[in-house]
Amino acid sequence: MHVMSGFTNLETDVLVVGGGVAGSMAAIPALEAGLKVVICEKGKVLDHCGSIGCGVDHYLTVMDTGPEWDTPEFLLKHVPELTDYIVDMAVASRVIHEMPRIFRKIESLGVDFRDRQTGDYYRLRSFGLPGAYHINFDGTDFKKHIGERVRKGKATVLMRTMVVQLLVKDNRAYGAIAFNFRTGEWYTIRAKAVVLAAGDVNRISQNASGLAFDSWHIPYNTGDAHAMGYHAGAALANMESVEATLTPKGFSCQGLNALVSLGAYFVNKAGERFMFKYDTKGENARRAVIADAVINECLLGNGPIYLDCRHLPQDMLDRMEHTLQVDRYTLPAYYQQKGVNFREELVEVSVSELSIRRSGVYFRGSGLAVDTNAETSVEALFAAGDCATVSGGISGAAVLGHIAGEGVVGRVGGSSGVLPPIDPSAIEAIRAQAADHLASEGGMPWKAFEDATRQTVTDYVGVRRTEKGLKLALETLNALAKREPRLRANDLHGLMRVHESKNIRLNAEIMATASLARTETRTGSAHWRLDHPQPDEANWRRFVIVERGAQGPTVRTLSTERPLSDAFARSAETA
Amino acid sequence: MDAKPVHNPIQIDPVTCIRCNLCDWICPGDLIYKAEDDRATLPVVAYPDECWYCGLCQSICPTNAITVVFPETMLRNTTDVATLLGKVVE
Numbered sequence: 001m002h003v004m005s006g007f008t009n010l011e012t013d014v015l016v017v018g019g020g021v022a023g024s025m026a027a028i029p030a031l032e033a034g035l036k037v038v039i040c041e042k043g044k045v046l047d048h049c050g051s052i053g054c055g056v057d058h059y060l061t062v063m064d065t066g067p068e069w070d071t072p073e074f075l076l077k078h079v080p081e082l083t084d085y086i087v088d089m090a091v092a093s094r095v096i097h098e099m100p101r102i103f104r105k106i107e108s109l110g111v112d113f114r115d116r117q118t119g120d121y122y123r124l125r126s127f128g129l130p131g132a133y134h135i136n137f138d139g140t141d142f143k144k145h146i147g148e149r150v151r152k153g154k155a156t157v158l159m160r161t162m163v164v165q166l167l168v169k170d171n172r173a174y175g176a177i178a179f180n181f182r183t184g185e186w187y188t189i190r191a192k193a194v195v196l197a198a199g200d201v202n203r204i205s206q207n208a209s210g211l212a213f214d215s216w217h218i219p220y221n222t223g224d225a226h227a228m229g230y231h232a233g234a235a236l237a238n239m240e241s242v243e244a245t246l247t248p249k250g251f252s253c254q255g256l257n258a259l260v261s262l263g264a265y266f267v268n269k270a271g272e273r274f275m276f277k278y279d280t281k282g283e284n285a286r287r288a289v290i291a292d293a294v295i296n297e298c299l300l301g302n303g304p305i306y307l308d309c310r311h312l313p314q315d316m317l318d319r320m321e322h323t324l325q326v327d328r329y330t331l332p333a334y335y336q337q338k339g340v341n342f343r344e345e346l347v348e349v350s351v352s353e354l355s356i357r358r359s360g361v362y363f364r365g366s367g368l369a370v371d372t373n374a375e376t377s378v379e380a381l382f383a384a385g386d387c388a389t390v391s392g393g394i395s396g397a398a399v400l401g402h403i404a405g406e407g408v409v410g411r412v413g414g415s416s417g418v419l420p421p422i423d424p425s426a427i428e429a430i431r432a433q434a435a436d437h438l439a440s441e442g443g444m445p446w447k448a449f450e451d452a453t454r455q456t457v458t459d460y461v462g463v464r465r466t467e468k469g470l471k472l473a474l475e476t477l478n479a480l481a482k483r484e485p486r487l488r489a490n491d492l493h494g495l496m497r498v499h500e501s502k503n504i505r506l507n508a509e510i511m512a513t514a515s516l517a518r519t520e521t522r523t524g525s526a527h528w529r530l531d532h533p534q535p536d537e538a539n540w541r542r543f544v545i546v547e548r549g550a551q552g553p554t555v556r557t558l559s560t561e562r563p564l565s566d567a568f569a570r571s572a573e574t575a
Numbered sequence: 576m577d578a579k580p581v582h583n584p585i586q587i588d589p590v591t592c593i594r595c596n597l598c599d600w601i602c603p604g605d606l607i608y609k610a611e612d613d614r615a616t617l618p619v620v621a622y623p624d625e626c627w628y629c630g631l632c633q634s635i636c637p638t639n640a641i642t643v644v645f646p647e648t649m650l651r652n653t654t655d656v657a658t659l660l661g662k663v664v665e
Contacts, residue, residue, distance in 0.1 A: 043603040053603045053629045160605060181605065208654040211646075213604070213625050220604050220627070250652030251628070251645070298656045305656075330630035330643050338650045350656050462661035469664035493605055493622065530663065 008187050009422070012038040012156070013412050015176055015191035017163045017225060019043070020050020021394055022385025023197035024146045025102075025401030026374075026408065031153030033409040038189055039150070040178050042220060042496070044159040046147030049394065050199050051386060053218045056139030057326045058257050059113060060129070060362065060395045061103045062096060063121075069131035072097045078130045082286065083364040084523045085541050086238060090563035091390040092363045094372045095399050102399045110145040113137045126261035127362070128279075128286035134261060136319075140326050142394075158187065162496050163224070165430060166194060166232040166381070167422060171570055173232065173381035174419045177430055181496040186431060188422050192415050193380045193408040196368060197401060198225035200357040200386035201507045203450060203500075205242075206458040207353035209250050212450060216245050216252040216352040217386075222500035223356065223507035225387035229368045230506065230553075235377040236546045237389050237564055238366040239507075240514035241359025241526045242463070244291045248307070249350035251334050254327040260284060262320050264309050266294065266349070268302040288360025292524030294351055295463055306346035317343045354462055356507060358392030359526040365389040365396070369545065371565035373407030374400050377547075379570045380411050389564060436485065437498050443488035446501040452480055453505045461512045463525040470516040477509045478552070513553040514544045543567075582646040584626040585633075589617055591640040598632035598641060607632060 014030045016023045019041035027037045039046075048054055062072050069075075076096050079087055107113065113135050115122040123132040150157075160182045167175040167190070175190040199221030203212050213219040226236060245256050246266070260283045265273050278293040279285035285293075294305050309317060321343075324331050340347055356366050368376045368383035370390065375382050382404040385397035437443070460473035484502050489495040520536035521529050542557040545567055558567050585607065587598075598618050599609040604625050609618035620626075628649070633641040 042605070044600055044605075048603070048631070053627070053631060206659055208652050208656070208659065209646075209649045210654070211624070211648065213627055214649065215627070218603060218627060218629075219625075249654070249656075250649040253628075294656075295660060299660065303656055328629070329634050330628050333630065333643060334628075334645055334649070337645050350652070350654070351659060353659070458659060459662045460664065462659070464661040464663055466664045469662065472664065496605070497625075530665075 008185060010038055010187060010189045012036045012189060012191045014038070014193050014195065014408050015040070015189050016195045016197060017176065018050055018197035018199060018385070019046045019157065020197060020199060020385060020397065021143065021146065022391065022397035022401035022404070023050070023195065024150050025398045026195045026197060026382070026384055026405035027150050027155050028153065029402060029405035030408050031150070031155060035409065035412060037153070037155040038191070039155050039157045040161045040163045041157060041159055042162050046150055046157065047144045049143050050221065051217050052254055052327060054329055055326045056142040056394050057323045058134045058136050058261070059139065060133050060393055061135065062099045062133060063103065064100045072099065075131065075133065079363050082128060083361050084535070086522065086543065086560055087364050088390055088564045091370060091372050094403065095363070095390055095396065098399050098403060099395065102402050105402070106146070106398060109149050111139070111142050124261040126257055126284055128281055128284065128289065129362070134257065136258065136261065136323060138326055161187070162499060163228065164499050166228050168232040168378060169420045171233060172379040175422070177427060179434070181492045184492050186427070188427060190419050190422065192412045192419065193382065195404050195408060196225035196229055196381065196383040196387055197385045198387055200355055201226060201504065202355050204356065204454065204457050204504055204508055205354040205462060206454050207252050208350040209252070212454065214252050215355070216247060216254060217355060217357070221386070223503045224500070225383060226367055226510070227503035227506045229376060229378070229381065229383065230510065230548050232378055232381065233548060234381060235369045235564070235567060236367060236510060237369040237543045238359065238364055239356060239510045239546055240518050240544055241364065241366050241523065242354040242511070243288070243357040243360045243526065244354050245287060245352045246291060246294055246349045247352045248334065249348045252352045253331055255324045255331065256287065256290070258320060258323040258327065259307065260290070262316055263312055264307055265311070267306050267308050267346070268297050269304055270302070274302070286361050288523050288526050291351060291360060294349070295525050298351070304348050307342065307349050308346055309342055310344060354457070356511060357386050359523055361523060362392060362396070363390055365392045369564040369567070371563065371568065373410065374404035375407055375411070377568040377570060380415070382407055433485070434495055437487055437489040437495055440486050440488045443486035444483050445488050446494065446498045449480060449483065449487055450501045450504060453477065453508050457508050461508065461515060463528050465515050465527070465529050466531045467516065470512050473512045474509065474516070477505060477512060480505055481509070510546050510553050513555060514546050517544050517555040517557070581623045583620060583623050584628060584643060584646070585620045585623070586642045586644055587618055588640040591638045592617055593638055595637060597635045597637065601631045601635045603627070603629065603631065
């Protein structure tokens with residue numbers, strides 16, 4: 001095996017894990033400040049979004065154009081209600097206030113948010129937001145422009161490279177260990193600050209097609225940041241919330257925003273619209289409510305559920321068809337191979353698999369808890385995008401990513417002294433473990449291991465949770481953990497997947513732990529406890545915080561009246 | 576499990592493929608392998624069951640040699656949605 005070949009030590013100011021929107025936006029201010037930046041990316045290009053691998057069809061922003069609804073203050077006022085009161089308002093306030101500035105910065109990078117025909121911004125209202133904050137646009141090249149700026153800034157980009165462990169001493173991050181799964185080359189990267197921007201957690205529950213990699217968001221995002229942050233001692237929050245969406249049955253793909261914002265309906269088997277039973281906004285309700293409504297209709301026996309676009313005028317259907325393709329290039333081919341014309345026929349939809357992302361609402365975020373500089377509870381360790389709290393969606397990733405980049409500049413400028421040396425025995429332990437996976441002929445294949453995780457999550461940690469079920473899940477997930485050292489990889493690519501599988505299992509364990517702690521139901525199916533079926537406003541306007549303990553994940557709670565950073569051990573000061 | 580035939584999601588036309596490497600370069604899942612600077616070999620879909628059906632390979636192919644083909648389980652799916660909603664454990 002090639003695993004021992006090559007060993008490279010890199011010294012840098014900033015290490016960014018993940019070259020998606022959040023990671024790239026974090027790199028930009030660091031590069032502008034003259035810092036050395038290394039980006040590790042499992043894919044090979046900076047030209048596409050990390051969450052959906054494609055372009056962008058909508059961008060949520062306040063623009064401050066005049067009307068009251070378009071001000072940060074107005075949107076911020078609605079955030080508690082939009083998040084069912086589980087939100088870090090200090091961080092949300094910073095993110096929302098920065099939105100107009102970051103939006104204009106992205107425009108200055110060359111992204112054209114205007115409608116090609118009218119030359120104006122095409123702004124729509126959707127997902128329960130109190131104003132037309134979503135710009136629908138042809139963002140095919142959105143990420144290309146951002147990636148271009150990173151390239152021009154001369155960041156060192158390590159492609160097909162997976163970061164597997166952070167280097168932390170005395171609650172301060174100083175780099176990471178990574179390997180290239182094409183060449184087998186191992187890296188130790190010492191950095192004055194690290195930004196985790198490795199995205200959400202997919203491949204964690206079953207979907208309709210039964211194909212593990214058929215997921216709504218990119219299946220190659222496997223909670224790597226959450227897992228590494230956890231091992232490094234960082235606090236995670238809101239991990240009990242799951243997110244699902246509606247997809248054409250059999251193909252988990254994006255597009256719900258475009259459908260509902262352009263006026264599509266959902267109907268049940270009797271041909272009746274039902275969304276208004278669940279929310280006065282109907283199809284314009286929050287994503288969590290829409291998914292919850294379909295779950296309920298299915299459980300009531302009113303399925304199958306269909307997407308209905310037949311009432312829409314031709315120009316709207318044209319726009320919809322074009323927009324859907326920006327988000328998911330293959331959707332037209334899918335409809336064609338399926339032999340369905342969504343303009344004239346009903347299309348059966350399904351609830352997607354579950355994922356850990358943002359729990360179907362904006363500004364809550366599930367993942368590494370961050371302060372108003374996007375710094376986690378570990379000093380010099382930042383997080384942004386789908387792996388961080390508050391962040392979520394493209395604009396959340398862009399704005400918090402940029403905040404992280406500016407936070408890094410402050411942290412690096414204020415850091416003094418020499419970084420700790422890298423402990424050779426730690427690296428050797430990781431490489432020896434990797435060699436074991438590659439040599440483990442009788443070991444468990446990672447695919448079987450992952451299937452077991454997914455089945456457990458689907459059955460017991462999904463959208464109908466009970467104390468008994470969650471405890472059962474934790475037992476199974478703990479038993480699976482014991483098999484991790486003997487997981488089998490056939491090649492270097494498989495070794496990368498083994499690391500992903502372990503990260504997925506750990507995220508499932510964290511999710512089950514947090515779900516067990518929250519003895520109430522909140523945001524419908526995002527956290528539905530059959531044994532505690534109602535929201536408990538008196539006792540549960542609190543965050544569930546999960547951290548690594550001696551025996552596995554431990555839980556603390558914190559009032560949502562306080563920022564998550566109040567639970568951090570480190571000082572919030574940066575230079 | 577490995578014995579079952581795996582659906583090939585990425586069909587590459589050997590006649591029109593110019594062996595340029597772009598599909599290998601763009602694949603976000605590291606599934607497509609193409610030996611560099613080798614005009615003799617075609618790209619190989621090394622891990623077909625890990626495909627996300629994003630079609631980036633098809634979109635970047637300069638000669639339209641790639642077609643993404645969906646399997647039956649995605650096109651004509653019969654899964655009861657209720658089975659995805661978890662067990663009720665009282």
